[in-house]
Amino acid sequence: xxxxxxxxxxxxxxxxxxxxxxxxxxxxxxxxxxxxxxxxxxxxxxxxxxxxxxxxxxxxxxxxxxxxxxxxxxxxxxxxxxxxxxxxxxxxxxxxxxxxxxxxxxxxxxxxxxxxxxxxxxxxxxxxxxxxxxxxxxxxxxxxxxxxxxxxxxxxxxxxxxxxxxxxxxxxxxxxxxxxxxxxxxxxxxxxxxxxxxxxxxxxxxxxxxxxxxxxxxxxxxxxxxxxxxxxxxxxxxxxxxxxxxxxxxxxxxxxxxxxxxxxxxxxxxxxxxxxxxxxxxxxxxxxxxxxxxxxxxxxxxxxxxxxxxxxxxxxxxxxxxxxxxxxxxxxxxxxxxxxxxxxxxxxxxxxxxxxxxxxxxxxxxxxxxxxxxxxxxxxxxxxxxxxxxxxxxxxxxxxxxxxxxxxxxxxxxxxxxxxxxxxxxxxxxxxxxxxxxxxxxxxxxxxxxxxxxxxxxxxxxxxxxxxxx
Amino acid sequence: xxxxxxxxxxxxxxxxxxxxxxxxxxxxxxxxxxxxxxxxxxxxxxxxxxxxxxxxxxxxxxxxxxxxxxxxxxxxxxxxxxxxxxxxxxxxxxxxxxxxxxxxxxxxxxxxxxxxxxxxxxxxxxxxxxxxxxxxxxxxxxxxxxxxxxxxxxxxxxxxxxxxxxxxxxxxxxxxxxxxxxxxxxxxxxxxxxxxxxxxxxxxxxxxxxxxxxxxxxxxxxxxxxxxxxxxxxxxxxxxxxxxxxxxxxxxxxxxxxxxxxxxxxxxxxxxxxxxxxxxxxxxxxxxxxxxxxxxxxxxxxxxxxxxxxxxxxxxxxxxxxxxxxxxxxxxxxxxxxxxxxxxxxxxxxxxxxxxxxxxxxxxxxxxxxxxxxxxxxxxxxxxxxxxxxxxxxxxxxxxxxxxxxxxxxxxxxxxxxxxxxxxxxxxxxxxxxxxxxxxxxxxxxxxxxxxxxxxxxxxxxxxxxxxxx
Numbered sequence: 001x002x003x004x005x006x007x008x009x010x011x012x013x014x015x016x017x018x019x020x021x022x023x024x025x026x027x028x029x030x031x032x033x034x035x036x037x038x039x040x041x042x043x044x045x046x047x048x049x050x051x052x053x054x055x056x057x058x059x060x061x062x063x064x065x066x067x068x069x070x071x072x073x074x075x076x077x078x079x080x081x082x083x084x085x086x087x088x089x090x091x092x093x094x095x096x097x098x099x100x101x102x103x104x105x106x107x108x109x110x111x112x113x114x115x116x117x118x119x120x121x122x123x124x125x126x127x128x129x130x131x132x133x134x135x136x137x138x139x140x141x142x143x144x145x146x147x148x149x150x151x152x153x154x155x156x157x158x159x160x161x162x163x164x165x166x167x168x169x170x171x172x173x174x175x176x177x178x179x180x181x182x183x184x185x186x187x188x189x190x191x192x193x194x195x196x197x198x199x200x201x202x203x204x205x206x207x208x209x210x211x212x213x214x215x216x217x218x219x220x221x222x223x224x225x226x227x228x229x230x231x232x233x234x235x236x237x238x239x240x241x242x243x244x245x246x247x248x249x250x251x252x253x254x255x256x257x258x259x260x261x262x263x264x265x266x267x268x269x270x271x272x273x274x275x276x277x278x279x280x281x282x283x284x285x286x287x288x289x290x291x292x293x294x295x296x297x298x299x300x301x302x303x304x305x306x307x308x309x310x311x312x313x314x315x316x317x318x319x320x321x322x323x324x325x326x327x328x329x330x331x332x333x334x335x336x337x338x339x340x341x342x343x344x345x346x347x348x349x350x351x352x353x354x355x356x357x358x359x360x361x362x363x364x365x366x367x368x369x370x371x372x373x374x375x376x377x378x379x380x381x382x383x384x385x386x387x388x389x390x391x392x393x394x395x396x397x398x399x400x401x402x403x404x405x406x407x408x409x410x411x412x413x414x415x416x417x418x419x420x421x422x423x424x425x426x427x428x429x430x431x432x433x434x435x436x437x438x439x440x441x442x443x444x445x446x447x448x449x450x451x452x453x454x455x456x457x458x459x460x461x462x463x464x465x466x467x468x469x470x
Numbered sequence: 471x472x473x474x475x476x477x478x479x480x481x482x483x484x485x486x487x488x489x490x491x492x493x494x495x496x497x498x499x500x501x502x503x504x505x506x507x508x509x510x511x512x513x514x515x516x517x518x519x520x521x522x523x524x525x526x527x528x529x530x531x532x533x534x535x536x537x538x539x540x541x542x543x544x545x546x547x548x549x550x551x552x553x554x555x556x557x558x559x560x561x562x563x564x565x566x567x568x569x570x571x572x573x574x575x576x577x578x579x580x581x582x583x584x585x586x587x588x589x590x591x592x593x594x595x596x597x598x599x600x601x602x603x604x605x606x607x608x609x610x611x612x613x614x615x616x617x618x619x620x621x622x623x624x625x626x627x628x629x630x631x632x633x634x635x636x637x638x639x640x641x642x643x644x645x646x647x648x649x650x651x652x653x654x655x656x657x658x659x660x661x662x663x664x665x666x667x668x669x670x671x672x673x674x675x676x677x678x679x680x681x682x683x684x685x686x687x688x689x690x691x692x693x694x695x696x697x698x699x700x701x702x703x704x705x706x707x708x709x710x711x712x713x714x715x716x717x718x719x720x721x722x723x724x725x726x727x728x729x730x731x732x733x734x735x736x737x738x739x740x741x742x743x744x745x746x747x748x749x750x751x752x753x754x755x756x757x758x759x760x761x762x763x764x765x766x767x768x769x770x771x772x773x774x775x776x777x778x779x780x781x782x783x784x785x786x787x788x789x790x791x792x793x794x795x796x797x798x799x800x801x802x803x804x805x806x807x808x809x810x811x812x813x814x815x816x817x818x819x820x821x822x823x824x825x826x827x828x829x830x831x832x833x834x835x836x837x838x839x840x841x842x843x844x845x846x847x848x849x850x851x852x853x854x855x856x857x858x859x860x861x862x863x864x865x866x867x868x869x870x871x872x873x874x875x876x877x878x879x880x881x882x883x884x885x886x887x888x889x890x891x892x893x894x895x896x897x898x899x900x901x902x903x904x905x906x907x908x909x910x911x912x913x914x915x916x917x918x919x920x921x922x923x924x925x926x927x928x929x930x931x932x933x934x935x936x937x938x939x940x
Contacts, residue, residue: 013591015660016660021658023653023655023660024655024658031653034594034595034687035595035597036560036563036564036595040564060583060584060587060683061680062680062681062683069663070663070666070681071663072663074650074660074661074662074663074666075658075659075660075661075662075663076658076660077660077661080661080681080683081651081661081683081684081685082683082684083587083590083591083594083595083683083684084584084587084588084591086557087556087557087559087560087588087591087592087595088560088595089557089560090506090557090558090559090560090561091560091561091563091564091595093506093561094506094510094561094564094565095564109581109583109584110580110581110584111579111580113530113579113615114530114554114579114580117530117553117554118554118557120553121483121553121554121557122557124504124553125504125505125506125553125557125558125561127505144678144679144680145583145678145679145680181551183493183501185493185494188491188494188545188546188774189545190485190486190493190544190545190546190547191544191545191547191550191551192544192545193539193540193541193544193545196540196544208614208615209614209615210531210532210614210615211532211540211550213530213532213550213551213552213553214551214552214553215504215551217504304658
């Protein structure tokens with residue numbers, strides 16, 4: 001049986017995310033990113049389209065590599081201003097029942113203890129629909145904002161991240177036994193104290209001696225997403241990630257990356273088939289191919305090349321403002337672990353890309369590929385991606401919001417359903433159960449979070465009475 | 471004209487807040503603190519009752535002074551489990567239009583940069599209805615949870631807090647000019663770069679070099695609440711607070727404290743009349759005095775004395791488990807700056823309180839006084855408090871949730887309105903405008919946050935075109 005295709009929406013609590021300049025489009029509502037009704041409306045649209053989740057990107061710094069200042073980023077609203085993503089979730093959860101929420105949080109800059117509580121709180125309030133996109137941070141400006149002189153070295157970041165994961169696993173899974181909370185009004189016992197342990201952790205990076213503040217939530221550890229594609233990032237994903245976001249220009253480029261992530265999971269002792277992999281994609285769909293092409297042409301009218309190069313400079317560490325627009329980009333040095341430029345130029349390795357052509361490419365959908373066409377045309381392409389690469393679905397960026405997602409929900413999803421490649425209703429349960437099946441609310445037994453989980457021994461005796469006469 | 475009485479609701483994202491044991495009451499919904507529908511229902515009730523705000527307490531540690539372990543706190547759900555308060559706000563804001571939200575956040579444990587963005591995000595999403603209760607932390611367990619060996623010394627905490635405030639004022643008020651964002655689609659300029667400044671701050675406690683990530687929100691600096699009653703805490707409130715929460719057992723005890731807070735504001739060069747002061751109070755109201763008394767008697771049946779002493783031990787630093795229940799508490803040493811015990815015993819200075827009597831007192835409404843009676847009886851008493859002490863209103867704790875607040879909205883508020891002592895509709899605008907009047911969305915000119923605010927010079931020239939051909 002052909003694999004079901006899964007969809008995530010890729011969003012950010014800012015004006016210009018992956019399609020710089022499109023905030024100027026007359027139908028675009030990006031200026032409303034500050035308003036709850038934009039987000040609640042979007043959440044309802046996505047749930048109508050049976051999206052698995054809404055994935056919220058984040059960055060704690062500003063794109064100031066282009067021209068060496070934040071000016072271009074500010075002018076183009078290139079992911080600045082950018083508000084906190086976590087605070088969008090409760091309002092959206094309140095108007096939906098099934099949609100999952102994958103929030104990006106940079107573990108480099110918040111202590112594990114309050115962060116773990118934030119995620120537990122979200123898992124409670126959403127009734128188990130929360131995911132965490134684990135990010136170690138990639139902008140020097142973010143490090144400076146936190147009082148540091150610069151970022152940690154790339155590979156160090158992952159060692160620190162491993163240690164951070166160990167701490168939050170202990171808090172989420174190991175501090176409270178699954179059956180610690182009894183809420184026994186008759187005996188006056190809310191939590192059995194013997195079911196709660198203090199987490200002690202001492203390492204070079206993190207020190208902690210505390211009980212987790214939240215009782216066990218439906219999923220305990222949020223569903224873990226990761227997007228690193230460097231060797232260190234891929235190994236980290238192999239150890240921790242349950243879902244992986246990937247961006248690549250073509251099926252040919254993506255397929256070995258998919259295999260590499262699954263191999264990394266196997267190397268970490270986990271079931272490689274268990275990793276759900278989502279490829280970044282932008283879909284412009286209309287009733288006919290001609291209408292879709294016209295829509296793209298209309299969108300292009302609002303694209304900002306300066307905004308595109310501002311993004312590219314941040315992603316690559318290369319100041320594109322210093323380059324001639326007609327310069328060939330293959331000559332540009334790239335930092336290790338940054339594959340943004342490669343993701344574009346490898347779409348057509350026979351071609352030599354100029355700076356301007358790169359900017360034109362990035363201006364619609366960022367570094368991800370763009371599919372344009374009728375529902376049948378786009379569905380054909382998406383099926384090809386899934387069947388030929390081993391991915392599980394797509395992380396869909398928007399061009400005009402929320403129009404892009406409305407088009408997907410109303411035009412593309414019915415076509416995929418007709419083909420038997422898309423669900424007709426949500427599965428019950430938590431986000432993890434929707435992704436991995438019934439009874440799977442918690443991380444799999446082969447996941448490193450699972451080994452911290454414990455139960456109190458069954459007991460026939462009633463809990464002790466309070467010590468004081470009450 | 472008699473002063474209008476203002477009401478806040480005092481809540482916490484946990485099971486047992488100020489009335490230990492009452493979670494066992496058959497009508498109590500405390501177990502539902504994890505559910506969004508509890509909070510959205512509560513917010514609607516409070517808006518029906520024209521409350522100015524919902525004040526959310528928080529603590530990042532566990533009450534482990536009683537018996538030297540967290541066991542009693544766990545058994546009684548004494549503010550543990552406790553979830554993050556900020557994440558409740560967006561869902562409640564989405565179902566209300568006027569209710570304000572005062573959230574507690576402990577500045578000792580989060581870097582100013584991400585914290586400032588969180589609050590700006592909330593101010594945007596609530597359209598200017600956010601307040602911040604500035605707390606420096608009082609539990610050693612919280613310090614240990616963040617990897618420290620203990621808390622900073624009490625007075626040091628306020629010096630560090632002053633420095634923290636300076637950083638967040640710079641971020642909220644000084645980084646973006648009021649008119650930096652133009653969202654000019656025709657010229658392709660979202661933000662005028664010359665309207666955004668980098669905040670540089672270097673001190674012994676905080677180091678920062680960054681632009682604030684959020685554009686100016688309706689209030690910029692959230693409405694600032696403070697509750698410290700020590701000399702250092704009061705001086706801090708005089709410098710920064712726009713609203714002060716206070717707890718005291720009687721009008722006689724409260725009146726000089728009110729005067730002292732206003733004097734501290736004057737000493738800091740601010741208008742003392744501008745501080746809105748709310749006294750902690752628990753109200754048990756029913757159609758008649760007899761019915762209210764019966765209600766209190768019924769509530770008492772569910773109170774937990776162990777839970778009460780667990781709270782008292784945390785608030786005072788004294789292990790009440792080591793004391794005889796019939797011991798007189800005047801003999802107990804108290805730490806400087808902790809007035810919890812004093813707040814109880816001074817209710818009746820002629821009386822000698824035993825540990826058990828203190829527990830019985832705390833078990834309903836915590837350290838605050840309790841008013842029981844018909845709407846007329848309670849309104850008489852509240853009017854007396856406001857008229858004889860100079861406070862502006864009350865911070866109302868619950869006994870049974872949400873019943874306590876429903877009773878206030880449905881029985882007490884109409885009585886206060888009949889007397890002309892309570893608003894009949896919300897004033898328009900932000901929380902700060904509701905508290906201080908029209909046109910007052912931003913902090914007053916004499917507030918230290920205000921001096922960081924700036925505007926771009928008016929210009930007749932259009933913003934510059936983007937540098938690249940777009």
